[in-house]
Amino acid sequence: MSRGLKNLLFVLLGFGISIFFMSILAFFALVSFALPSVVVEKNSYLELNFSGKLVEAPLSEFSGLFAGRAVGEMEFIKYLKAIDMASRDRRIEGIVINGDKTFYNRAHVEEIREALDKFKKTGKPVYGWFSNGTNTNYSILLSADKIYAPDTDSASLTLSGYNVTVPYFAEGLSKIGVEASAIHIGDYKGSYENYSRSAMSNELESSYKKLYDDVHNEFLMSISKYRAIELDKVKALFESDKTVMITPELAKEYSLIDGFYYFEDLKKFCNPNYKGVNIYDYSKLLGSIEQSSKIAIIYAEGVISDGYAIGFNRDVVVYDVFRKDVREIIKNPSIKAVILRVNSPGGSALASELMLQELIELKRHKPLYVSFGPIAASGGYYIGCKGDRIFTSPSTIAGSIGVVSVLFNYVELAEKLGINFETVKKYKYDDLFSPNKKATADEISIMKNSMDKIYNEFTAHVIEGRGIEAAALKNIAEGRAWSGSQAVANGLADEIGGLFKTLDYAAVENNIKGYSILSYPRPDGLLDTLSSEIGVMFGENKVLYNKIFGENIIAIITKFFIEKSGVPSTIELYANPVR
Structure with missing residues (x-):
């Protein structure tokens, strides 16, 4: 092929690529112009009816447009901001909660209730409705001035205690020739024990009971408070098993609801000319008046990782991104205070330590406050333990101060499959923790020694950051998980309150009269969003293919342990994310 023809082909290829990207940009421009504007008429009701997923970290404004998951x-x-804006919006007459669409995390519900309680102080009413009630959606309905359900025996309300079900794999793994050894520093650190045991340990069971008994008691107290029922009567109702699959008629008899309406009839009760705006659309009207002073919010949402970021991933807190964000905040003179918002069960011990060191450096320049979301356990607690003040919701899962690692070996499985691994090495520990052999006592001793040092480092940070004496911490740490209320009582946190309360505290404490919020990590732009969502689509197609055509289970297991061969086990600060 001649050089001239090659050049022509390169020019045509470049032109084609340019046309493609210009077409994509034009498409998004058209979409943004085509999106209907949100109209809020006078005497409208804000409807809490978002049935999707509430996420902590900021979303890209282009997220979902390409893959179709925008809502x-x-x-x-x-x-939360939408509820706050509605309290000052003269066009909004009140709020209607559609309980059939508001199944949110307990800790999130507690923060929403804070916002609704503040909203009601304006004198505007809040009405709640459900046809199928459970602990989850009834919790948010408690904030309503009145709760209604349809007058039919087909509707029901079930209020229960709790159940925690954990599958234990040890026996099943042994049948296919896989052995797992979970190493814990902390008697109550139960993470990964379900891979190495056939039944739950007494320590983990007692930890769960203590945690979820307190969360359940918080729920009972909330019912007593909001429904004006004596606490003893609420407890008696639950203990008598009279709260399971009860009809709206019985729910009213027990004072759990106020009356009967079908949803459309409730709208007419609110206003004969009812006009509603859903919270998702209404939130698009949130304006951002630029202020000279800023409060930064760093979202640590997901598993903590010491890897590098590839695209914007809210399921992982990546040290590399975290470090860059902290250093950018330090350099920004307009940022007067910083809030670390944690929603993480932990992860890499190394990344947790590195992130904490970044935050310690940040504290030398700006005040740092911590807000715990649904879970701030193990590594999640580690990174937040030195905040100037720690806020938590009552049902947050916090603490779990301990260290865990899990070792796998696939020796028997390899033998069953006729696979023989030959190893060439120079020194004794060159194949340390290889899954192709059973770990020796010496190797496990090396791992435990390292984990002991990490645990001592963890507890030293907590002692310094929280001002808890070492002897007292022994009864708080050891891997125990606590509710937010328990964490305040034992000194692991300072105050009950959500993200808004943390923002208010930061503003008052630092005499910030007006401020804008800067959120980190920054979400992807258009091109990065396109790239990641195209990748998601390809990934979903692959999953769909596997579901349709299936994969041989032995092939899956074989691929798994071959991919893991030679990869040493990591030491983690991790807590079982059981909600």
Whole structure:
């Protein structure tokens, strides 16, 4: 092929690529112009009816447009801000909660209730409705002035205690020739024990009971408070098993609801000319008046990782991104205070330590406050333990101060499959923790020694950051998980309150009269969003293919342990994310 023809082909290829990207940009421009504007008429009701996922970290404004999931997620802070904006919006007459669409995390519900309680102080009413009630959606309905359900025996309300079900794999793994050894520092650190045991340990069971008994008691007290029922009567109702699959008629008899309406009839009760705006659309009206002073919010949402970021991933807190964000905040003179918002069960011990060191450096320049979301356990607690003040919701899962690692070996499985691993090495520990052999006592001793040092480092940070004496911490740490209320009582946190309360505290404490919020990590732009969502689509197609055509189970297991061969086990600060 001649050089001239090659050049022509390169020019045509470049032109084609340019046309493609210009077409994509034009498409998004058209979409943005085509999106209907949100109209809020006078005497409208804000409807809490978002049935998607509430996420902590900021979403890209382009998220979901390409893959079609734009209404599947909503930023939690925008949900709270929308309620706050509605309290001052003269066009909004009140709020209607559609309980059939509001199944949110307990800790998130507690923060939403804070916002609704503040909203009601304006004198505007809040009405709640459900046809199928459970602990989850009834919790948010408690904030309503009145709760209604349809007058039919087909509708029901079930209020229960709790159940925690954990599958234990040890026996099943042994049948296919896989052995797992979970190493814990902390008697109550139960993470990964379900891979190495056939039944739950007494320590983990007692930890769960203590945690969830307190969470359940918080729920009972909330019912007593909001429904004006004596606490003893609420407890007696639950203990008698009279709260399971009860009809609306019985729910009213027990004072759990106020009356009967079908949803459309409730609208007419609110206003004969009822006009509603859903919270997702209403949140699009949130304006951002630029202020000279800023408060930064760093979202640590997901598993903590010491890897590098590839695209914007809210399921992982990546040290590399975290470090860059902290250093950018330090350099920004307009940022007067910083809030670390934690929603993480932990992860890498190394990344947790590195992130904490970044935050310690940040504290030398700006005040740092910590807000715990649904879970701030193990590594999640680690990174937040030195904040100037720690806020938590009552049902947050916090603490779990301990260290865990899990070792796998696939020796028997390899033998069953006729696979023989030959190893060439120079020194004794060159194949340390290889899954192709059983770990020796010496190797496990090396791992435990390292984990002991990490645990001592963890507890030293907590002792210094929280001012808890070492002897007292021994009864708080050891891997125990606590509710937010328990964490305040034992000194692991300072105050009950959500993200908004943390923002208010930061503003008052630092005499910030007006401020804008800067959120980190920054969400992807258009091109990065396109790239990641195209990748998601390809990934979903692959999953769909596997579901349709299936995969041989032995092939899956074989691929798994071959991919893991030679990869040493990591030491983690991790807590079982059981909600």
